Amino acid sequence: MTRTPELITAADTPDGLIPVTDEAAVRAAVAAWRARLLKGPGLWDRTTRGAQVRINRAIPERVHAVVTAGVEAMTGGIMSGSELLKVRPLAEGSLAAREIRARQRIKRYRTTAGVEGGVTGAGGFVLAAADFPALMAIKVRMLGEVVGCYGWGGGALRERLFVLHIFHLAFASAARRPEALATLEAWIDNRDQPDRIEDYDWRTFQIEYRDHIDLAKLAQMIPVVGAPIGAVVNWRLVERLGETAMMACRMRWLAES
Numbered sequence: 404m405t406r407t408p409e410l411i412t413a414a415d416t417p418d419g420l421i422p423v424t425d426e427a428a429v430r431a432a433v434a435a436w437r438a439r440l441l442k443g444p445g446l447w448d449r450t451t452r453g454a455q456v457r458i459n460r461a462i463p464e465r466v467h468a469v470v471t472a473g474v475e476a477m478t479g480g481i482m483s484g485s486e487l488l489k490v491r492p493l494a495e496g497s498l499a500a501r502e503i504r505a506r507q508r509i510k511r512y513r514t515t516a517g518v519e520g521g522v523t524g525a526g527g528f529v530l531a532a533a534d535f536p537a538l539m540a541i542k543v544r545m546l547g548e549v550v551g552c553y554g555w556g557g558g559a560l561r562e563r564l565f566v567l568h569i570f571h572l573a574f575a576s577a578a579r580r581p582e583a584l585a586t587l588e589a590w591i592d593n594r595d596q597p598d599r600i601e602d603y604d605w606r607t608f609q610i611e612y613r614d615h616i617d618l619a620k621l622a623q624m625i626p627v628v629g630a631p632i633g634a635v636v637n638w639r640l641v642e643r644l645g646e647t648a649m650m651a652c653r654m655r656w657l658a659e660s
Contacts, residue, residue, distance in 0.1 A: 426657070426660075429498065429653055429656075429657065430657065432650075432653070433650055433653050433654055433657070436646075436650045437584065440572075440580045440581070440584050441580070441581050441584070442577070484543070487543070487547040487556060487557065487558060487562070487563060487566065488557065488558045489547070490547040490548055490550075490551040490556045490557070491551065492550075492551045492553075492554045492555055492556050492557065493551060493552055493553070493554050494554065496554075498653075498656055501552045501553050501554070502552075502649065504552040505549045505552040505553065505645075505648075505649055505652070506645075506649075508545060508548045508549055508552065508645075509545065509549060509641070509642070509645030509648075509649075512541055512542075512544065512545035512548075512641055512645075513638055513641040513642055513645065514638075515541060516538055516541050516542075516637035516638060516640070516641040517634045517635070517637050517638040517641075518634070538637055538640070538641075541641065542570070542640075542641065542644055543566075545641065545644065545645065545648075546566050546569060546570065546644065546648055547566065549645065549648040549649065549652070550562075550565065550566060550569075550648065550652060552652075553652040553655070553656060555652075555655070564590060565590060565651075565655075567608070568583070568586055568587040568590050568651075569587065569644075569647055569648050569651045570612075570644065571583050571586070571587075571608050571611060571612075572584055572586075572587050572647055572651070573643055573644045573647035573648075574611060574612045574643075574644075575611045576611060579607075579611060583611075587651060587654075588654070591654055591655050591658050592658065
């Protein structure tokens with residue numbers, strides 16, 4: 404049975420959320436989003452790779468170690484932590500009603516991340532390095548709540564993999580986004596999923612995530628300008644993850660309708 408999204412008025416629509424009127428509109432939005440993801444690397448992507456390498460060389464090794472530990476902690480939080488278990492999936496509601504709740508969650512966590520990034524960015528290398536694990540914890544909690552708004556989530560391996568695939572897609576490089584998107588779509592279609600979590604490509608996941616955030620986040624460690632940079636970067640990273648989560652949930656919703 405097809406679930407038809409309910410109509411919502413413009414006055415009741417949160418900022419940044421396009422009103423959903425019917426399934427055709429949802430499918431069109433998902434198709435446009437997929438098209439953006441499938442574009443090849445542009446000049447900016449190719450140029451920033453060289454700059455990223457130079458900046459990485461100038462950052463103390465102890466800072467890089469903190470970042471790596473933060474990535475590992477984040478993946479561990481997704482796959483074995485209790486944060487996702489705390490979320491109570493929403494049992495009922497139309498797609499439009501669920502997306503109102505999802506957008507509210509994103510807005511709240513986006514603001515929290517921006518404040519946290521501004522505070523740590525004002526403290527130089529030490530506090531900025533501490534921002535990495537803190538921001539990852541915010542992202543994991545937000546993902547769990549957004550997915551829960553659509554009625555899914557929990558501690559099962561399959562649901563945790565769904566969250567992991569969303570995270571990977573959100574921060575994959577332009578060159579690897581088509582592959583990350585295909586992996587997510589395979590999960591939704593119940594195809595080619597690992598039987599054990601040990602079979603997941605953790606190395607690629609961590610490299611892709613660090614490559615995406617390093618250039619922007621390392622600029623947060625620059626004295627004086629670190630605070631505003633940290634606030635803006637955190638805001639945008641959470642916004643990007645939120646959009647990816649909503650689109651992934653839309654794809655799953657349509658597939659299961």
